[in-house]
Amino acid sequence: MHITGTVTHQDLEGGFWGIVGDDGQKYHPVDGLPKEAQKEGQRVEAELEIAHVMSFAMWGRTVRVRSLTVL
Numbered sequence: 619m620h621i622t623g624t625v626t627h628q629d630l631e632g633g634f635w636g637i638v639g640d641d642g643q644k645y646h647p648v649d650g651l652p653k654e655a656q657k658e659g660q661r662v663e664a665e666l667e668i669a670h671v672m673s674f675a676m677w678g679r680t681v682r683v684r685s686l687t688v689l
Contacts, residue, residue, distance in 0.1 A: 619667075622689075625651065625660040628677055636678055637662060644678025654688050661689040 623639040635651040638644055648669045655662050666681040 620663075620665055621645065622661070622663045625655055625657060625662055627656075627658055630677055634677075637664065645681045646678040647683050648680050649682055651683065652686060655686055663687045663689060 621637070621639045621641070621643075623637040623645070626636050626638055628634055628636055634646065635656050636644055636646050637651075645664075645666060647666075648671055664686040665684040667684055669680040669682045671680050
């Protein structure tokens, strides 16, 4: 799926970077985000794939980032 959204840092379970899509949906990249995108409020465009994995964070949909562009 293709999304545009805003990067946010969550302090849950040791902390992780997530994306809040322009559609209001929360996306939790299970493999993390590239360093250049790890900035609170950073706008990104990404190609995501649903990841069928368990997460202790329980925040948003678990996804794998296939490609990401910092806007």
